[in-house]
Amino acid sequence: MVGLKLFRTDASKCGVSEVMPRLVEVEADVQGLVEAHMETLLGVRFLASEYGTGTVHKGRIDSLGLDENGSPVIVEYKRGIDAGVINQGLFYLAWLMDHRAEFEHLVRDRLGMRAASQVLWSSPRLICIAGDFTRYDVHAVHEHRRSIDLVRYRLFGSDLLGLESVASGSGGMQVARRVRRQAVARATADVQDASMVELASAVDEALLGLGGGVNRVERKTYRAYQRLRNFACLCPPQRSKLLVYLKVDPKDVDLVPGFTRDVSGLGHHGTGDLEVQLRTPRDVERAQDLFLASYAAA
Structure with missing residues (x-):
C-alpha cells in the first residue's frame, strides 16, 4: 500500500491524475467505516463496538466479531503507527479466552443459537488495522502462538478505501x-x-x-x-x-x-x-x- 500509486484516468483529456493516499483524521473514522462493512471487508460478522472488559481489566475492545469459520475475532484500530497495538490486542484476546460464556451469550443475542453453539475456540483471531506497522510488529506476528493479522489501510480521494495484508501468522x-x-x-x-x-x-x-x-x-x-x-x-x-x-x-x-x-x-x-x-x-x-x-x- 505504501508503494501503491492510484491514478484517475480522464479519457476526454487523454490524461491521468494521481489520487493521493491519506490517513483518517481520527481513529474512530476507520473504526466506524470497517464496522459498518465488516463482513464485506474482513469476512467477519460484526457483534459489538467498544465492548467493555469489566472493572478488573478496565478496557474496551474496539470491535468484536465472528469469522466465516466461527472463530472469535477482536479488531483493534490505530490511526497511524502504534507499537503497542499487538500487545493491546493480545491483552484483550486473553480476556476473551477467560470469558467464553460471555462471548457466546453475545453471539446468541446477535446471531442466534446456532452460531453460538458452533463458536470455534481453538483458533481465536486478532486483526490489527493501522496506518502502518514496524518490522518488529511483523516479526512478532510470525513468532507468536496466536492467529494475528496486520492490515494497513489508506483512503484515496473521497470514496476509495484500500486494505493491504501486511503480515499474518497462526502460531x-x-x-x-x-x-x-x-x-x-x-x-x-x-x-x-x-x-x-x-x-x-x-x-x-x-x-x-x-x-x-x-x-x-x-x-x-x-x-x-x-x-x-x-x-x-x-x-x-x-x-x-x-x-x-x-x-x-x-x-x-x-x-x-x-x-x-x-x-x-x-x-x-x-x-x-x-x-x-x-x-x-x-x-x-x-x-x-x-x-x-x-x-x-x-
Whole structure:
C-alpha cells in the first residue's frame, strides 16, 4: 500500500491524475467505516463496538466479531503507527479466552443459537488495522502462538478505501507442522483409499503454497484456507473425489461438467460459490489458476 500509486484516468483529456493516499483524521473514522462493512471487508460478522472488559481489566475492545469459520475475532484500530497495538490486542484476546460464556451469550443475542453453539475456540483471531506497522510488529506476528493479522489501510480521494495484508501468522512453524501432521493422520484414519490421501495432501500443499499469510482452520466438516477471509474450503475425501469450494464467481469461469460447478444458492459445507471436483493429481494442476484467483481475492 505504501508503494501503491492510484491514478484517475480522464479519457476526454487523454490524461491521468494521481489520487493521493491519506490517513483518517481520527481513529474512530476507520473504526466506524470497517464496522459498518465488516463482513464485506474482513469476512467477519460484526457483534459489538467498544465492548467493555469489566472493572478488573478496565478496557474496551474496539470491535468484536465472528469469522466465516466461527472463530472469535477482536479488531483493534490505530490511526497511524502504534507499537503497542499487538500487545493491546493480545491483552484483550486473553480476556476473551477467560470469558467464553460471555462471548457466546453475545453471539446468541446477535446471531442466534446456532452460531453460538458452533463458536470455534481453538483458533481465536486478532486483526490489527493501522496506518502502518514496524518490522518488529511483523516479526512478532510470525513468532507468536496466536492467529494475528496486520492490515494497513489508506483512503484515496473521497470514496476509495484500500486494505493491504501486511503480515499474518497462526502460531509459528512448530504449530503449523504439528497441525499438518494431525491433519494427515486424520485423513489417513478416515480414508482407506491411499490415492485419496495422497490427493488431499497434494491439494493441501498447493493451497498453502500460493503465497504468504495462509492460515488453515480445521472444522469437523471442512478445512478452511484463509488469509483475511476464507479463499478455499476442502471437504473430507469421498470415495473417488475431493470437493474444494472457492471464492470465485462462477459467472467468470467456463464451467466444465465433472470438474467445476456453480453452487451459489446451494447448501454445502464451508464457504464459496464455485465447487471444484478433484479426482487425480492432474485435476489439481488444472485447478491451480482457480486456486490462485481465489487466493488473490481473499
